Amino acid sequence: MSKVILATTSPYRKEVFAYIGIPFVTEKSNVDESRVKRESPEKLVRALSQLKAEAVAKNHRDAIVIGMDSVGCFNHQILEKPKSREEAFQRLRSLSLKNFQFYTGVFVIDIASKKRISRIVKTEIFMRNLSDEEIKRYLNEDPEIYNYALGYDPLKYLSSTFVRRIEGSYNNFTRGIPLEEIIEILYELREDLSEFI
Numbered sequence: 001m002s003k004v005i006l007a008t009t010s011p012y013r014k015e016v017f018a019y020i021g022i023p024f025v026t027e028k029s030n031v032d033e034s035r036v037k038r039e040s041p042e043k044l045v046r047a048l049s050q051l052k053a054e055a056v057a058k059n060h061r062d063a064i065v066i067g068m069d070s071v072g073c074f075n076h077q078i079l080e081k082p083k084s085r086e087e088a089f090q091r092l093r094s095l096s097l098k099n100f101q102f103y104t105g106v107f108v109i110d111i112a113s114k115k116r117i118s119r120i121v122k123t124e125i126f127m128r129n130l131s132d133e134e135i136k137r138y139l140n141e142d143p144e145i146y147n148y149a150l151g152y153d154p155l156k157y158l159s160s161t162f163v164r165r166i167e168g169s170y171n172n173f174t175r176g177i178p179l180e181e182i183i184e185i186l187y188e189l190r191e192d193l194s195e196f197i
Contacts (some may be wrong), residue, residue: 002112002195004186007056007067012175020183022193029055029067041073042120045105050118053107060111064189067107070176072150074100082151089135091151092162096130102150102173108185117185121178123168130162138162 004024006017014026029052036047053067072079074095082088101122108117138158139145145152152159154174172178186193 002110003063005056005060005063005065007052007065010176013068013177016171016175016177016179017182020179022186027056027059029053031055033069038078041071041078041101041103042105044078045069045071045103046107046118046120047105049105049107053109057109057111062112064186065109065111066182067109068104068177070102070104070149070172072100072102074098079149079151081146081149083146085139085145088139088145088151092130092135092138093132095127095151095162097127099124099126101125104172104176104178106178106181106185108182108189110189113189115189117188119178119181119185121169121172121181123166123170123173125166125173126164127162128164134158 004022006013006024006026007029009026009028017024031048031051033048036044036051038044048069049067051067052069053065056067057063057065079091079100082091101124104121106119106121138152141157142153142159152162154160154163166173169178169180171180
């Protein structure tokens with residue numbers, strides 16, 4: 001029986017993957033993300049998810065390894081983690097009443113069969129109007145603002161009210177793991193998922 005390995009240490013991805021009831025382990029990939037060109041969000045997440053899956057797969061003989069990487073994109077610019085409070089403030093102000101995209105690359109390697117599957121999932125996010133006071137209040141609430149590529153957490157604090165609607169995968173946007181796509185890939189690899197349980 002092949003075990004499932006997530007090539008990530010993200011607590012958010014671990015929490016969400018556990019919902020489907022398939023036993024899994026996680027393993028850090030230690031990929032140097034700076035060596036990948038940031039040409040487009042699609043190419044970036046595809047390349048990084050593949051590198052992460054390959055880095056972990058080389059340490060195992062029989063496993064299904066799932067690599068993932070996520071980025072936000074606004075006005076054709078890849079969003080980086082804010083380096084200062086002012087940058088976080090300006091980011092949220094610029095997103096007010098706008099829409100942006102959130103991409104996750106998923107790369108799955110079935111080591112035994114040598115099958116490799118790559119997917120890119122895109123979610124479109126539409127923001128409501130944000131006042132300067134709301135943004136400042138949120139930045140005062142959340143000590144983790146420098147850890148979010150988008151500059152905010154869509155599930156906690158006042159920022160949980162910032163999004164008006166989304167088009168696409170909810171799990172992708174909120175936790176960086178498009179669970180719907182991953183479960184379909186696992187069914188593609190194994191007709192009966194009970195072999196994992």
